[in-house]
Amino acid sequence: MADDAGLRKCLVCLAAIMVFIGFYTYSVKKMMATYLFGMFAIAGIVLPDWEFFDRPVSQWTSPLSVPQMLPHSPPPPTRFRFYPIRTVIYAMIYGYSFYRWWKYISSA
Template identity: 75%
Template sequence: MADDAALRKSLICLAAVMAVIGLYTHSLKKMMVTYLFGMFAVAGVVLPDWEFFDRPFSQWTSPLSVPQLPPLHPPHSPPTPSRFRFYPLRTIIYATVYGYAFYKWWMYISN
């Protein structure tokens, strides 16, 4: 992963959520479930190889081509923010999986 700052911030937020859940429920078991749920959520969003998955869904089964080396002095062009491209199918899959997981986690914590 090229930028570890997002991973660090996510883990700090997860630690804060775990502390709040632990203080609110007084349950080590619910705090550990929150930790596991949070680690899977963070790993699913922050750690994937976005160069591979940041393509249309129909191209996910084909290998990723290696880009050619740039010239020694390339013309300056701002980098494209490839992390925030919108693909409807990927968004629907993420929303469905994370929505269901969050619902199940919330039902476990609130009981």
């Protein structure tokens, strides 16, 4: 990851959420579940190699070709492309995970 500022912000927010959950539930187990859920969520959103995943889903199983660039030329700016299937997959995975986490946290 070239810019670590986004990762740092996510980790600070996760720490604040963990402290809140710890005080709200008085449960170390629920606080650790929040930590695990948060780390997996951060790892799935912030850390992936977006050059690899920024393609249609059907091409995810094929290797990524590396463009030939001059040694001192800056990389071309990449822009996040919207692919509906990828968005649906992420929404289903994160939605279900958030639902299970919330159900566990809110249980007595």
